[in-house]
Amino acid sequence: MDYVIGIDLGGTWLRIAIAKNNNEKIKESILRKYILPTNLLNNDPIKKLENIIHEISKNIIDNIACICIAAAGKLDLKKSKIIFSPHSSIRNLSLSILEENLKIPIKLINDGVAGALAEWKLCIKNDNIVYIAIGTGIGGGIVVDGHLLIGKEGNAHEFGHMIVDINGLMECKCGGRGHWEAYTSGSGLPNLCKFLSKNYNEETPLLKKVINNNFNIKDIFEYTRKGDKFGMYVINEVIKINAMAIANLVNLYDPNVISIGGGVALKNPDLIIDPLNDHVSKYSFNTPPKIIPSSLKEETSLIGAILFAMEEL
Numbered sequence: 001m002d003y004v005i006g007i008d009l010g011g012t013w014l015r016i017a018i019a020k021n022n023n024e025k026i027k028e029s030i031l032r033k034y035i036l037p038t039n040l041l042n043n044d045p046i047k048k049l050e051n052i053i054h055e056i057s058k059n060i061i062d063n064i065a066c067i068c069i070a071a072a073g074k075l076d077l078k079k080s081k082i083i084f085s086p087h088s089s090i091r092n093l094s095l096s097i098l099e100e101n102l103k104i105p106i107k108l109i110n111d112g113v114a115g116a117l118a119e120w121k122l123c124i125k126n127d128n129i130v131y132i133a134i135g136t137g138i139g140g141g142i143v144v145d146g147h148l149l150i151g152k153e154g155n156a157h158e159f160g161h162m163i164v165d166i167n168g169l170m171e172c173k174c175g176g177r178g179h180w181e182a183y184t185s186g187s188g189l190p191n192l193c194k195f196l197s198k199n200y201n202e203e204t205p206l207l208k209k210v211i212n213n214n215f216n217i218k219d220i221f222e223y224t225r226k227g228d229k230f231g232m233y234v235i236n237e238v239i240k241i242n243a244m245a246i247a248n249l250v251n252l253y254d255p256n257v258i259s260i261g262g263g264v265a266l267k268n269p270d271l272i273i274d275p276l277n278d279h280v281s282k283y284s285f286n287t288p289p290k291i292i293p294s295s296l297k298e299e300t301s302l303i304g305a306i307l308f309a310m311e312e313l
């Protein structure tokens, strides 16, 4: 079999790539890439995934060794199921049905774990790393002493749902309270901003937009760069929360390097990634690691999915 398919099924985007199998240079092995909105899978996601895969691999469908789906959300790897994805409508999605229909082996993995595999094998090449994606939600993966952590059902590192606020002021999309991603992810940050606006007294252009409910996440970063005081206050809170959560990960896993990806972080490295090296060291017990942006950018999980698909079944 000459080809594999990698799929990154994220909260907002569905990225798909067809790659040549067993190619040493993974990035060059990619033949075709597609980006589609994840909500395209609403209503009958299995049928829609099946149609998309048929459409993009017309002439080579019989020559595909494996498909790996790197999915955001709570998984059950033993049953090959995506149980619950907080940022999409996917619930109890059984991939064994897709496997039967397509007659191609399908592997399932958490998207953050796929990202960690890609960072570990292709970029950082160090046996103790943490990969953190700050995007629509917050997720990631961990390699300790050369072992990629998976867990009993494949959810070993759902640190986006780690509790960072004992008062649970913010409600997470998963239904829990006080979870990290409810504060500083793309879906959480606007709510944090609204919450902080309630007790902020000085009038600023961003505050006005927030009070009128006429703002988006891009505004928060842009106004902050222009020196908006409320924006700077919000971003300082974001840096503090991210640094505390990351310090917890440093104390748990003792990594040499932390790589940060995900759309929110990669689009705003000056405000989200750069301040972390200084701030994490304030809160961590263990020796702080080097914190760097992911060099695979938005494709970290997709490339991880291709790597998984190429591994022996």
Ligand SMILES: [Zn+2]
Pocket: 160, 161, 172, 173, 174, 175, 176, 179
């Ligand atoms: Zn949660």
